[in-house]
Amino acid sequence: MLIRNRFQLLMLAVTFLFGLYAIYYGQSEINAQRQTIQAVQNLEQEEFSSYQASFTEEMETLEQEQTHDIASRPAYAWYRHGYHAILPPHDYAALAIGQRDLFRYYYRLTGMSLHYQLFENELANPVNLMVGNFDLSFVLVYLFPLLIIAFCYGLFSSEKENGTLPLLMMQPVSLRRIILVRFLFYFGLITGLALLLSLIGLITSGNPLKAENLIPALAWLLGVLVYCAFWFGLLFLIISFCQSSALNAITAVGCWLLLLIVIPAVLNVIVTVKYPLSSATLAGLTRRTGLENEDDEEESREVIQEFLTHKPELAGSDSLMKNNLLPKAYAAFTSLKDINSQQQVDQYNAQVAQRNAWTSRFHWLSPAVNMQEVLAHIAETDVSTFLRFQAALASFHGEITDFYFTRLFWDKLILQEDYASLPVFEMPKSDDRWNMVWLGLGKIFLAAGGAFTFGFINMKGGARQ
Amino acid sequence: MITSPMNITILIARKEIKVAMREKLVVVLGCIILLLLGVALYAGYLAYQQQQTIITQIQAEKRQEWLKQGDKHPHIAAHYGTFVFKPKTMLSLFDFGLDAYTGTSKYLEAHHPHEFMFRPAQDHSSMIRFGELSAALVLRILVPLLIIFLAFAAFTRERESGTLKLLVAQGVSFATLTWGKILAYVTLLVTMLLPFLLGIVMLSLVNTHQDTIPDVVTRATLLAFVYGVYLFLFIAFSVWVSLRSSTGRNALLILLSGWIFLGVLMSKTVANLSENFYALPSMREFKAAIEQDKVSGLDGKTPRSVRMATLEKEYLEKYEVDSVQQLPFNFEGVSMQAGEEYGNAIYDYHQEKLRGIFHQQNRLGSLVSLLNPIIAVQHLSLALSGTDMHTFIHFEEQAEDYRRELVRKMNADMAENSQYGEFYGYKAGGDLWQQMEDFSYQTPTALQLLQYYRLEVVSLLLWTVLALVLIHYTHRKAKPLHA
Numbered sequence: 001m002l003i004r005n006r007f008q009l010l011m012l013a014v015t016f017l018f019g020l021y022a023i024y025y026g027q028s029e030i031n032a033q034r035q036t037i038q039a040v041q042n043l044e045q046e047e048f049s050s051y052q053a054s055f056t057e058e059m060e061t062l063e064q065e066q067t068h069d070i071a072s073r074p075a076y077a078w079y080r081h082g083y084h085a086i087l088p089p090h091d092y093a094a095l096a097i098g099q100r101d102l103f104r105y106y107y108r109l110t111g112m113s114l115h116y117q118l119f120e121n122e123l124a125n126p127v128n129l130m131v132g133n134f135d136l137s138f139v140l141v142y143l144f145p146l147l148i149i150a151f152c153y154g155l156f157s158s159e160k161e162n163g164t165l166p167l168l169m170m171q172p173v174s175l176r177r178i179i180l181v182r183f184l185f186y187f188g189l190i191t192g193l194a195l196l197l198s199l200i201g202l203i204t205s206g207n208p209l210k211a212e213n214l215i216p217a218l219a220w221l222l223g224v225l226v227y228c229a230f231w232f233g234l235l236f237l238i239i240s241f242c243q244s245s246a247l248n249a250i251t252a253v254g255c256w257l258l259l260l261i262v263i264p265a266v267l268n269v270i271v272t273v274k275y276p277l278s279s280a281t282l283a284g285l286t287r288r289t290g291l292e293n294e295d296d297e298e299e300s301r302e303v304i305q306e307f308l309t310h311k312p313e314l315a316g317s318d319s320l321m322k323n324n325l326l327p328k329a330y331a332a333f334t335s336l337k338d339i340n341s342q343q344q345v346d347q348y349n350a351q352v353a354q355r356n357a358w359t360s361r362f363h364w365l366s367p368a369v370n371m372q373e374v375l376a377h378i379a380e381t382d383v384s385t386f387l388r389f390q391a392a393l394a395s396f397h398g399e400i401t402d403f404y405f406t407r408l409f410w411d412k413l414i415l416q417e418d419y420a421s422l423p424v425f426e427m428p429k430s431d432d433r434w435n436m437v438w439l440g441l442g443k444i445f446l447a448a449g450g451a452f453t454f455g456f457i458n459m460k461g462g463a464r465q
Numbered sequence: 466m467i468t469s470p471m472n473i474t475i476l477i478a479r480k481e482i483k484v485a486m487r488e489k490l491v492v493v494l495g496c497i498i499l500l501l502l503g504v505a506l507y508a509g510y511l512a513y514q515q516q517q518t519i520i521t522q523i524q525a526e527k528r529q530e531w532l533k534q535g536d537k538h539p540h541i542a543a544h545y546g547t548f549v550f551k552p553k554t555m556l557s558l559f560d561f562g563l564d565a566y567t568g569t570s571k572y573l574e575a576h577h578p579h580e581f582m583f584r585p586a587q588d589h590s591s592m593i594r595f596g597e598l599s600a601a602l603v604l605r606i607l608v609p610l611l612i613i614f615l616a617f618a619a620f621t622r623e624r625e626s627g628t629l630k631l632l633v634a635q636g637v638s639f640a641t642l643t644w645g646k647i648l649a650y651v652t653l654l655v656t657m658l659l660p661f662l663l664g665i666v667m668l669s670l671v672n673t674h675q676d677t678i679p680d681v682v683t684r685a686t687l688l689a690f691v692y693g694v695y696l697f698l699f700i701a702f703s704v705w706v707s708l709r710s711s712t713g714r715n716a717l718l719i720l721l722s723g724w725i726f727l728g729v730l731m732s733k734t735v736a737n738l739s740e741n742f743y744a745l746p747s748m749r750e751f752k753a754a755i756e757q758d759k760v761s762g763l764d765g766k767t768p769r770s771v772r773m774a775t776l777e778k779e780y781l782e783k784y785e786v787d788s789v790q791q792l793p794f795n796f797e798g799v800s801m802q803a804g805e806e807y808g809n810a811i812y813d814y815h816q817e818k819l820r821g822i823f824h825q826q827n828r829l830g831s832l833v834s835l836l837n838p839i840i841a842v843q844h845l846s847l848a849l850s851g852t853d854m855h856t857f858i859h860f861e862e863q864a865e866d867y868r869r870e871l872v873r874k875m876n877a878d879m880a881e882n883s884q885y886g887e888f889y890g891y892k893a894g895g896d897l898w899q900q901m902e903d904f905s906y907q908t909p910t911a912l913q914l915l916q917y918y919r920l921e922v923v924s925l926l927l928w929t930v931l932a933l934v935l936i937h938y939t940h941r942k943a944k945p946l947h948a
Contacts, residue, residue: 025737025740025741028741029740032744036747036749036750039747039749039750040747040749043749043753098591098594099591099594102566102584102586102587103587104748106749108749119582119583120579120580120582120748121568121580121581121582121583121584121748122747122748123580123745123746123747123748123751123819124566124745125740125745125822125823125826125827126563126566126567126584126854126857127563127566127736127823127826127827127830127854128736128737128739128740128826129566129584129586130562130563130565130566131732131733131736131737132594132733132736133733133737134733134734134736134737138733142729143730146725150718150722154714158714161714245714246617246618246713246714246717247490249714249717249718249721250490250610250613250614250717250721253610253721253725254494254610257606257607257610260595261595261596261602261606261607262501262598262607264592264595264596265595265596265597265598265599265602266501266504266598267592268589268592268593268595268596268597268598269504269505269508269509269512269597269598269599270508271589271590272508272512272589272597273508273511273512273515276512276515276516276519277588278516278519278520278523278569278583278585278588279569279582279583279585279587279588280519280520280523280550280569280570280583281519281523282583283523283527283548283550283570283572283582283583284523284527284530284548286572286579286582287545287546287548287572288544288545288546288574289545290541290544292537351588352588352589355588355589355590356590359589359590359592360590369592369595372591372592372594372595373591373592376591382591383589383590383591
């Protein structure tokens, strides 16, 4: 018994250390992302402060004059001025990195065709993307169930095998009660460890008392509690069949394998085959095309006319077809390209959403998948956050083109005071994020309750044989 | 009755198989695994076909766009450029590998070597990170569970029921017993997996003519061999652990924890550690460094204007003329190509640095594979299926070479046929576009690839030797009596 306890203590300690490493790893990844964000923001600030400075500086060199041209003439500015749209990590993204390593979290947008700028990936090692992140959510979702299995699989059978069962049977309390008390003890111990790790993670990643962190932190802790309860419930159910230790262990590990590897892997392969989709079809949108002949003014006018049917408010200046014809034609050209290819992009996004919807219908099959999804939602690192971000990029790009095109097509200069009202990226809030979290937690809770109740009833019949 | 050890081995094996078949859970587990293997292969085949159809179709579309782009200046054509798409390999239906995480398409354009775009994993929900069901996953992770369950009690059952003593008393040696049991499990697994093995071999034979892999048969054979060794190792170690354990429960615990630690935890930990050791730059930094070098030169002190002036001077002296207009060809074409080549050199320099980091990160995994045969098998499996990092890099290089050839052809045509300073005066047509052959891709052969995987091969060898030595050594030491 002592040896076994030592082994169990060792397992607890190892899991705890793994947890600490996971927290450290997640934070170092997210900090690297924060640094990148800081760096690109600095670049943007440098760019725009040099523009603003050019309004007040004495023009001495050719270079200064060029900068002032870019700063004040929309004919240059519309495709030179770059704005960063950034999806900053939530404080708790470090605990559940989710899809943040796979999707881009910053874009530099100019008035040029949106689709030129949208599809470039962030650099990443594909091997590491495939393997996935060793973050706290991984430790909680994958490792804690194993710990629970290791502690609980022999709670009843080992008594039988060691010959101590008759001793226990002689006690005035029922066997089910004894097993329940032991379960409760281990539940307290292991869930306590999970909560402790979570608290360490939550506190070191961001102040949980801040308004935007409080509900996520509580939801996280509640999630840990419910998820541990599910696995204890499942183990209780397995034990209630009163089989040998070996059979219990193999069944429990089999369940773990089923819920964490087999079910998601099968669902993934089904969704791949059921909704065949290749983003490669969008590749053509990134092609950089131009006017047939830049010297042909007639062609430029036609392109501008066509564009103005979509944006009639830009027409009306007397000098519309005289000044800056070529820049206007190019602005019109890339915008038309976007308008024409938008349908294709929408169709693609709809298909991704369809896949998403299909898989989420089967989340209940595996509380582990459900839990991972819940944690990613809490930390805002799930796919839907990134889809929302991409939708927001499109509208931000619209603001940028509006800002420059009204000046370009009305032949106005960009003034120094205009720099106070530059377009600013804003990420819209999601309304249904918390619905998903509560619903997901509810499903896990139901599964936990179901397993436990079934085990409780089953044990009544099987305990005294 | 006098029987040779060989016959006894077979007798023991037959008995062992009978015992195993009596276990309901073994049969159920075996059936589930067979079913999953079937689903994995079938779905893998469908996915392969679907992706291949899409990619062949788009590639043909882009080729037509290139050929039918009409008359235009060659440099504009080089800017419009074209696209290449990464084809799926036939064997990717066995092991999807990195396919979901490497890009699928690349835009080939003058001046800018673009990176690969679109990782297929981005078309999925977050669940994709749990992995996709492939035949390789079943063989690597699920079949070992079956083996553990078959073999954990191989000796402990006999020990606990006292039959071990009887057998030894009859003069059956430990070696015969051990090999008998190993033979039993190998026979069971081979019977179970043979239909699938044949299926894969047939599929690969049927489809060889149209695939990107030149040596499908060699690769399929090697794959079968690697997984064969792997499963044998697993059986041998499971039987050995059973031999050394006092109770079945202990054997099971040791085997299960070893399997989870080696199979699930270790690869993830190593990959994540490598990320901490060797940090990647962000795309923005990567591009900014390239741009910086283009502006001020690789050495940091020869800006573009200086480079162009040197080139011009060189040509004027060589052809003994006073101005570039007097040259017998359009100097713009020459300077364009010189700029292109300088840009390529800069790109190569930065790309090499980046790949160096990837290489260092993945090298850690290779080193660890010496300790962990599951990682070794995984790496070899990816390589043989053509879904590993080195095949991807090879593809990337071929695509980049194609881009450079395309731009070079366009610039050469421009130098030869157009006049200095008349950008819209000259138009090339279908003949020139036709001169650029369509892009086609063949992976390196298995043997070429395996050179990157020496450590993994060594690891498998070492582990096999270790298994044999352990079994051999334990025979002599093992005591038949219950401890």
